Amino acid sequence: xxxxxxxxxxxxxxxxxxxxxxxxxxxxxxxxxxxxxxxxxxxxxxxxxxxxxxxxxxxxxxxxxxxxxxxxxxxxxxxxxxxxxxxxxxxxxxxxxxxxxxxxxxxxxxxxxxxxxxxxxxxxxxxxxxxxxxxxxxxxxxxxxxxxxxxxxxxxxxxxxxxxxxxxxxxxxxxxxxxxxxxxxxxxxxxxxxxxxxxxxxxxxxxxxxxxxxxxxxxxxxxxxxxxxxxxxxxxxxxxxxxxxxxxxxxxxxxxxxxxxxxxxxxxxxxxxxxxxxxxxxxxxxxxxxxxxxxxxxxxxxxxxxxxxxxxxxxxxxxxxxxxxxxxxxxxxxxxxxxxxxxxxxxxxxxxxxxxxxxxxxxxxxxxxxxxxxxxxxxxxxxxxxxxxxxxxxxxxxxxxxxxxxxxxxxxxxxxxxxxxxxxxxxxxxxxxxxxxxxxxxxxxxxxxxxxxxxxxxxxxxxxxxxxxxxxxxxxxxxxxxxxxxxxxxxxxx
Amino acid sequence: xxxxxxxxxxxxxxxxxxxxxxxxxxxxxxxxxxxxxxxxxxxxxxxxxxxxxxxxxxxxxxxxxxxxxxxxxxxxxxxxxxxxxxxxxxxx
Amino acid sequence: xxxxxxxxxxxxxxxxxxxxxxxxxxxxxxxxxxxxxxxxxxxxxxxxxxxxxxxxxxxxxxxxxxxxxxxxxxxxxxxxxxxxxxxxxxxxxxxxxxxxxxxxxxxxxxxxxxxxxxxxxxxxx
Amino acid sequence: xxxxxxxxxxxxxxxxxxxxxxxxxxxxxxxxxxxxxxxxxxxxxxxxxxxxxxxxxxxxxxxxxxxxxxxxxxxxxxxxxxxxxxxxxxxxxxxxxxxxxxxxxxxxxxxxxxxxxxxxxxxxxxxxxxxxxxxxxxxxxxxxxxxxxxxxxxxxxxxxxxxxxxxxxxxxxxxxxxxxxxxxxxxxxxxxxxxxxxxxxxxxxxxxxxxxxxxxxxxxxxxxxxxxxxx
Numbered sequence: 001x002x003x004x005x006x007x008x009x010x011x012x013x014x015x016x017x018x019x020x021x022x023x024x025x026x027x028x029x030x031x032x033x034x035x036x037x038x039x040x041x042x043x044x045x046x047x048x049x050x051x052x053x054x055x056x057x058x059x060x061x062x063x064x065x066x067x068x069x070x071x072x073x074x075x076x077x078x079x080x081x082x083x084x085x086x087x088x089x090x091x092x093x094x095x096x097x098x099x100x101x102x103x104x105x106x107x108x109x110x111x112x113x114x115x116x117x118x119x120x121x122x123x124x125x126x127x128x129x130x131x132x133x134x135x136x137x138x139x140x141x142x143x144x145x146x147x148x149x150x151x152x153x154x155x156x157x158x159x160x161x162x163x164x165x166x167x168x169x170x171x172x173x174x175x176x177x178x179x180x181x182x183x184x185x186x187x188x189x190x191x192x193x194x195x196x197x198x199x200x201x202x203x204x205x206x207x208x209x210x211x212x213x214x215x216x217x218x219x220x221x222x223x224x225x226x227x228x229x230x231x232x233x234x235x236x237x238x239x240x241x242x243x244x245x246x247x248x249x250x251x252x253x254x255x256x257x258x259x260x261x262x263x264x265x266x267x268x269x270x271x272x273x274x275x276x277x278x279x280x281x282x283x284x285x286x287x288x289x290x291x292x293x294x295x296x297x298x299x300x301x302x303x304x305x306x307x308x309x310x311x312x313x314x315x316x317x318x319x320x321x322x323x324x325x326x327x328x329x330x331x332x333x334x335x336x337x338x339x340x341x342x343x344x345x346x347x348x349x350x351x352x353x354x355x356x357x358x359x360x361x362x363x364x365x366x367x368x369x370x371x372x373x374x375x376x377x378x379x380x381x382x383x384x385x386x387x388x389x390x391x392x393x394x395x396x397x398x399x400x401x402x403x404x405x406x407x408x409x410x411x412x413x414x415x416x417x418x419x420x421x422x423x424x425x426x427x428x429x430x431x432x433x434x435x436x437x438x439x440x441x442x443x444x445x446x447x448x449x450x451x452x453x454x455x456x457x458x459x460x461x462x463x464x465x466x467x468x469x470x471x472x473x474x475x476x477x478x479x480x481x482x483x484x485x486x487x488x489x490x491x492x493x494x
Numbered sequence: 495x496x497x498x499x500x501x502x503x504x505x506x507x508x509x510x511x512x513x514x515x516x517x518x519x520x521x522x523x524x525x526x527x528x529x530x531x532x533x534x535x536x537x538x539x540x541x542x543x544x545x546x547x548x549x550x551x552x553x554x555x556x557x558x559x560x561x562x563x564x565x566x567x568x569x570x571x572x573x574x575x576x577x578x579x580x581x582x583x584x585x586x
Numbered sequence: 587x588x589x590x591x592x593x594x595x596x597x598x599x600x601x602x603x604x605x606x607x608x609x610x611x612x613x614x615x616x617x618x619x620x621x622x623x624x625x626x627x628x629x630x631x632x633x634x635x636x637x638x639x640x641x642x643x644x645x646x647x648x649x650x651x652x653x654x655x656x657x658x659x660x661x662x663x664x665x666x667x668x669x670x671x672x673x674x675x676x677x678x679x680x681x682x683x684x685x686x687x688x689x690x691x692x693x694x695x696x697x698x699x700x701x702x703x704x705x706x707x708x709x710x711x
Numbered sequence: 712x713x714x715x716x717x718x719x720x721x722x723x724x725x726x727x728x729x730x731x732x733x734x735x736x737x738x739x740x741x742x743x744x745x746x747x748x749x750x751x752x753x754x755x756x757x758x759x760x761x762x763x764x765x766x767x768x769x770x771x772x773x774x775x776x777x778x779x780x781x782x783x784x785x786x787x788x789x790x791x792x793x794x795x796x797x798x799x800x801x802x803x804x805x806x807x808x809x810x811x812x813x814x815x816x817x818x819x820x821x822x823x824x825x826x827x828x829x830x831x832x833x834x835x836x837x838x839x840x841x842x843x844x845x846x847x848x849x850x851x852x853x854x855x856x857x858x859x860x861x862x863x864x865x866x867x868x869x870x871x872x873x874x875x876x877x878x879x880x881x882x883x884x885x886x887x888x889x890x891x892x893x894x895x896x897x898x899x900x901x902x903x904x905x906x907x908x909x910x911x912x913x914x915x916x917x918x919x920x921x922x923x924x925x926x927x928x929x930x931x932x933x934x935x936x937x938x939x940x941x942x
Contacts, residue, residue, distance in 0.1 A: 053689060133672055133675075137675065137679070140679045140682075140683070143683075144682060144683065144686060146688065147686055147690075151690060151693065154693075157697075159690050159694045160694060160699065160706060161688045162690055163620070163687070163691070163694065165615070166683065166686060166687045167623065167627070167687075168689070169683070170627045170631075170683055171611075171614075171627075171630075173679070173683070174607075174630050174631065174634050177634055177638070177672075177676055178634065178637075180672075180673075181637070181638050181641055183667065184642075184668065184669070184672075185641050185642065190668075336641040404700070
């Protein structure tokens with residue numbers, strides 16, 4: 001073992017406090033240091049994941065007090081997998097945006113990298129923590145970084161999008177606090193494992209109340225249907241890489257939180273059905289809205305919401321296959337949607353309104369970027385032999401195992417809808433004539449590198465899915481085994 | 495008994511201030527009303543045996559939040575509907 | 587304090603906290619002025635903090651601070667310190683969020699020269 | 712129409728919440744039978760192990776110190792976010808907005824009060840482990856002192872560089888003390904100093920050090936918030 005999970009939070013925080021000082025010494029350091037931190041975190045995450053795969057979960061205690069009293073961090077296969085994914089994506093996002101801020105002044109650029117690093121740290125913290133109030137604090141860290149990053153460009157309507165986000169985010173934090181306090185007032189503890197072991201003592205009425213507040217609060221961040229009003233605006237007004245960060249990192253962390261609550265903490269019957277219903281509504285409405293969008297990034301945002309709906313449906317099966325499918329979907333969605341955001345923001349780089357029709361004929365001028373966009377589009381729809389195919393197949397298999405034929409047909413129908421609206425864009429990019437007024441901007445070398453890495457992953461997973469399925473099977477088995485988690489945390493002799 | 499009356503009085507005052515803050519068209523008065531809510535809240539925290547929270551609420555809720563709201567009003571508009579009546583202080 | 591009076595207080599305290607939250611929520615959802623929305627959000631926070639502190643008040647309890655010659659059994663009489671610590675955190679976080687929201691209001695005003703959300707709606711709600 | 716719907720929604724949610732909380736009850740221990748609430752451990756260990764008089768402080772700084780680290784980060788991020796949202800190019804930065812022009816009484820009164828406010832704030836955060844108050848409260852009090860000076864004197868200015876240096880150093884102290892606990896063979900944020908005697912100024916191990924760092928940090932951050940919004 002080369003380190004402990006707490007370094008995932010401590011090192012970025014230390015660096016965040018240091019960056020203003022380092023910026024006074026040499027201005028370039030404010031761009032470099034976050035990258036170095038993320039590289040270090042990636043090495044740490046891979047090492048710890050390897051360790052965890054062999055030796056079982058690591059439970060880290062903070063401030064020397066064993067779990068029910070103090071705060072603990074849990075690095076298991078499940079959370080470790082998500083952490084590795086997030087840090088990896090964060091590194092690519094950093095790489096992608098390293099140079100394109102040259103045209104922005106020094107002061108905002110300094111803040112951009114700081115906020116991006118804290119966005120990743122907050123999300124990692126949500127996944128790692130084993131304490132419900134600590135999760136609230138990390139959600140707020142993620143939230144504030146997200147609000148600031150959404151409003152980053154002063155030229156656009158970004159402040160309005162950010163205001164919507166902050167409005168819903170404040171309501172979410174109020175509901176979350178209410179839910180936490182209902183649980184605390186009954187069980188006198190804030191530790192997840194401790195709550196999970198005592199939850200049967202609570203009256204069902206209180207359980208339902210706190211569950212509703214939790215789902216409402218976290219659903220706002222995780223883009224569940226009636227609460228996702230912020231998402232399309234924030235995705236389309238924020239800088240391109242930040243959209244990728246929302247889709248790939250923040251939403252994943254919120255989904256993790258909901259899953260932790262429904263699978264581990266609460267023992268209510270019927271929550272799985274609730275997840276299926278919510279996911280289904282989200283999926284259908286988002287895909288129907290996506291087909292009507294005229295702006296590229298809004299379309300990507302609705303597609304992202306739809307994918308999250310599918311993830312919830314897969315989690316709602318409540319079986320190990322379902323969890324496996326959901327995790328595979330999350331992994332694929334993080335990789336593919338980041339690629340789509342990266343390449344898509346170069347396709348509409350110079351346009352003001354970012355309409356889809358402005359991508360006409362870009363393939364001639366930006367061949368590699370267009371190819372990567374098409375690759376991402378084919379993959380997310382679920383065409384073989386790309387990565388997305390295997391996750392869709394896993395969802396369908398899990399649905400078939402649970403005898404949910406209706407859901408199978410719906411998922412297939414939605415895939416057709418997805419195919420239609422993605423092919424519309426790809427068709428325009430490749431076969432339409434280019435508008436003479438539109439200028440093209442070549443991607444920077446580091447941006448291209450980030451996109452190529454993602455494209456390579458999609459193809460590799462497409463031909464060799466076993467590269468990740470081993471970890472995913474272990475992670476899903478671990479999530480299903482609730483008593484093991486409780487035992488692992490509570491019988492910790494420090 | 496006297497505590498009871500005091501608490502009920504404070505609670506009623508708090509509801510009144512909240513309603514006033516939401517309905518008042520003059521945003522400056524509305525902000526002052528939110529400050530009053532925080533002030534009452536800090537007294538109630540003290541009565542509920544939470545002196546630490548009372549201190550924090552008194553310093554943050556009453557002083558800092560209110561002043562930041564007032565600075566924002568100074569930079570934007572004072573009234574909810576009319577745009578033209580920008581809050582101009584009488585600068586000598 | 588009498589027990590009968592104390593029972594009334596039960597409803598009065600929680601009722602007020604929830605009513606204040608509801609008023610704030612109403613203001614945040616209905617009002618058209620951006621500043622009014624932020625005011626509504628901060629009123630929700632106030633009501634919520636009151637609710638949390640009231641939730642773990644213990645009748646006849648004392649503040650959770652040990653004075654010079656504390657008795658051994660005195661921890662039994664102390665009110666629950668955990669919600670107080672949590673509210674402390676929540677107040678500070680709420681202030682940070684309010685400050686960011688207000689800075690966004692100033693930014694929006696610089697662009698649109700109005701605070702009315704009906705006139706700002708460039709993006710669909 | 713919209714209003715009626717919203718009021719209906721609020722009534723439903725409010726009734727739901729209120730019925731839950733009325734059921735829990737006010738003024739008694741609400742915990743269900745048979746659980747051991749963690750607060751008993753906190754109250755017990757605060758005196759016996761940490762030698763800290765104020766239980767809220769020991770929870771905020773030691774038992775749940777990780778939350779506080781996050782909270783300080785939230786404030787730090789709020790300042791950063793404010794700076795990036797309200798950013799103007801250098802030539803666009805105007806004069807500070809003046810709320811009102813201060814009279815002679817206000818200016819001289821502020822000058823008189825300012826040291827007293829700073830002293831009070833410093834007292835509150837140095838004695839955070841003994842009496843009510845602590846880093847947050849003290850920091851906020853000092854920040855209001857700076858606010859008073861900023862309002863009273865139009866040309867009073869606080870060095871922006873100095874503020875960010877204080878902020879960074881205090882943050883590094885907090886995280887560094889945490890890491891020192893880990894290097895000393897324990898866990899992150901674990902106490903590694905002798906705890907001393909209860910009700911002594913120098914007691915409680917690392918708790919006063921962390922709280923003083925938090926005090927400086929909160930002062931710098933909140934002054935930064937006010938300063939950024941005023942410009």
